[in-house]
Amino acid sequence: MKRVPTPRPETVARIRALAARQLTPEEARQALATPLGELELEESRSLIRWFRRRYPTPAARLAYARRAYRRWQTAAPPDERPRS
């Protein structure tokens, strides 16, 4: 398997800044007006159905989220950890 090079810190910072920026009101209206595509909808619904089937209660889902975050935290370099 080909090893993917780690992105440079400035690249990570740039991507993070793009993800964290606030949309303009016009961009927000455009985003809200863009309908879900058929494929996107089916993939999202499939993911939700799996999650709800595998973790049928909110408590089980929340526990999964904590485990998933811990796994991510262990595996990801500090600069790439998720922020809410």
Place this chain on the structure above:
Amino acid sequence: MQGSEFDEAEFFRAIAESAARALLIGRRALVALGIPVLTADYDFWLHIDDIAAFNAAVTPQGLFPTRTPEEARGRGRYVLENDERVDVLVARTVPTVDGVRVSFDDVWARRRALEVAPGVTLPVPTLDDLILTKRFGGRPKDFEDIRLLEALRREDP
């Protein structure tokens, strides 16, 4: 943040048993409803008069506020933190990025209860209101979350 040492069920129980009017919002609410997204913290929208009650409830969990209630009321938000991080919104009304004013009292009146731990229920906004709260931040990821919430709506029409 280690996560494993934090008793999430006890945290939720303490909030539920307090008199604080606190709505679970943000990605943790999405997860509870059935959307598998990654998140590091907890987000609540709290009635502006209930800051002291909320803080008192979670202090035994080792969570301490970054601002006094007075400062928090002035800024409209504050954070409780230690090994975990809890973002708390305390404004009476919040505008979305596209200009809709959303009132805590209205969202609270429409709330639904969700059992977040065995025997513990917390209020969460309705799906429509949760989508509105996602429009507060206005970041690209918030709009991605809105699309997932719209897909969830198709599952729970």
